[in-house]
Amino acid sequence: MKFKGRSIISIRDMDKASLLKIINTAEEVKKGKHKNCLKGKVISTLFFEPSTRTKFSFESATQYMGGEVIGFAGSEYTSVKKGESLADTIKTISGYCDVIVIRHPIEGAARLASEVTSVPVINAGDGANQHPTQTFLDLFTINELVSDLSRIKVGFLGDLKYGRTVHSLAYALALFKTPLCFISPKLLRMPVDLLDEISEMGSKTKEYEELEELEEKLDILYVTRIQKERFGDLQEYERVAGCYRLTPQIVHTLGENIKIMHPLPRVNEIAPDVDTMENAIYFEQAHNGIPVRQGILGLITGTIA
Amino acid sequence: MKAYKVYAINDGTVIDHIPATRALKVIDILSLENEGILTIGIGFSSEKLGKKDIIKIENKYLEKEETDKISLIAPGATINIIKGGKLTEKRKIERPEEYINIVKCLNPNCITQHADIETRFKVAKTSPFTLRCHYCERSVEAGEVEIL
Numbered sequence: 001m002k003f004k005g006r007s008i009i010s011i012r013d014m015d016k017a018s019l020l021k022i023i024n025t026a027e028e029v030k031k032g033k034h035k036n037c038l039k040g041k042v043i044s045t046l047f048f049e050p051s052t053r054t055k056f057s058f059e060s061a062t063q064y065m066g067g068e069v070i071g072f073a074g075s076e077y078t079s080v081k082k083g084e085s086l087a088d089t090i091k092t093i094s095g096y097c098d099v100i101v102i103r104h105p106i107e108g109a110a111r112l113a114s115e116v117t118s119v120p121v122i123n124a125g126d127g128a129n130q131h132p133t134q135t136f137l138d139l140f141t142i143n144e145l146v147s148d149l150s151r152i153k154v155g156f157l158g159d160l161k162y163g164r165t166v167h168s169l170a171y172a173l174a175l176f177k178t179p180l181c182f183i184s185p186k187l188l189r190m191p192v193d194l195l196d197e198i199s200e201m202g203s204k205t206k207e208y209e210e211l212e213e214l215e216e217k218l219d220i221l222y223v224t225r226i227q228k229e230r231f232g233d234l235q236e237y238e239r240v241a242g243c244y245r246l247t248p249q250i251v252h253t254l255g256e257n258i259k260i261m262h263p264l265p266r267v268n269e270i271a272p273d274v275d276t277m278e279n280a281i282y283f284e285q286a287h288n289g290i291p292v293r294q295g296i297l298g299l300i301t302g303t304i305a
Numbered sequence: 306m307k308a309y310k311v312y313a314i315n316d317g318t319v320i321d322h323i324p325a326t327r328a329l330k331v332i333d334i335l336s337l338e339n340e341g342i343l344t345i346g347i348g349f350s351s352e353k354l355g356k357k358d359i360i361k362i363e364n365k366y367l368e369k370e371e372t373d374k375i376s377l378i379a380p381g382a383t384i385n386i387i388k389g390g391k392l393t394e395k396r397k398i399e400r401p402e403e404y405i406n407i408v409k410c411l412n413p414n415c416i417t418q419h420a421d422i423e424t425r426f427k428v429a430k431t432s433p434f435t436l437r438c439h440y441c442e443r444s445v446e447a448g449e450v451e452i453l
């Protein structure tokens with residue numbers, strides 16, 4: 001699988017070999033290999049909707065590797081304000097940089113961007129659709145803990161209906177045939193068609209409504225936020241959100257070795273006193289965004305083979 | 306002798322076995338409005354379908370890639386190519402791998418609803434027949450699609 005010049009738009013464009021290549025490259029970067037490999041390269045970060053964490057993560061990844069960053073966030077880019085089309089903006093910026101990182105509130109915007117330019121495009125989030133580098137860093141974090149992605153059990157907790165990170169990570173793990181458990185309120189279950197697809201890919205799946213019903217030991221529990229906006233009834237929201245809140249006691253009952261992941265930002269779904277437990281790895285997970293994004297940038301610019 | 310209610314053509318394409326009332330939609334999808342003489346029959350009785358529509362297009366031989374575009378609304382249609390009064394080719398509709406600018410994406414937050422671009426759908430699953438938007442990646446079952 002050739003990465004040079006390739007756009008990174010969706011987890012659906014990936015196969016197992018590409019994911020392993022990304023994981024291995026990030027490992028090398030984390031160990032100190034490929035230093036300054038972005039020297040002389042310019043990365044643009046076009047954030048049509050603000051996401052400070054993601055933008056910083058791409059920018060510091062670039063700068064640590066000796067590259068330069070240009071970009072904008074929100075509607076501060078004057079041509080966009082004047083009504084310039086996305087395609088025109090992308091074609092123009094393409095002359096100024098070696099990689100375009102785009103975040104856009106409209107689904108499919110990054111795919112369209114990649115079709116109007118020869119500069120590789122990285123999708124840093126297109127509405128509710130995809131955010132592939134988040135999935136890569138999640139996968140990388142899990143892979144750091146285990147020797148074989150197919151021999152662990154991963155659980156997902158919270159909003160599994162709208163959670164983009166959950167959908168993409170579950171899909172990626174299904175490429176490794178990892179057994180998966182989904183724990184959510186009825187209202188926020190995994191979409192049925194995705195669940196079917198994942199099973200067909202070879203992952204054993206199981207659904208639960210409560211953590212207490214869980215019959216098996218998990219290696220990883222991936223927690224997501226339940227958003228108030230998803231509920232018509234505030235009382236119902238508070239009841240449900242309360243049931244899916246992780247405390248040190250609950251973590252203990254889940255098993256000594258379980259690791260807790262979360263895409264962050266976290267609100268109430270994980271009690272702050274879980275943070276100091278050895279089980280909590282969500283901050284390391286976020287920090288892994290740097291070597292993973294560095295690896296990707298190196299691969300698609302061709303400075304890492 | 307079989308009495309034709311729609312007169313026979315000497316040269317051209319006959320699309321038969323279109324589910325009743327979908328003939329106009331077929332014309333729309335194939336952009337046949339300005340393609341010369343068209344004869345449209347709606348609501349004929351059919352052994353297979355109960356009722357069916359027929360379209361005859363004079364002096365135009367539709368290619369397979371073109372007629373496959375109607376597979377979502379008339380999957381059982383048959384295509385007859387007539388040259389010099391003789392039936393020279395008879396074929397069925399097959400489903401293409403990709404539907405370009407045929408189906409509308411129903412996701413209001415899809416880029417195809419915000420930018421002036423062609424829609425693209427790929428076959429995601431054959432049973433039930435499901436398409437997936439190339440851009441926003443939402444899937445839609447064939448029975449729920451909206452034709453552009």
Ligand SMILES: [Zn+2]
Pocket residue numbers: 108410411412415416417438439440441442443
């Ligand atoms: Zn779409």
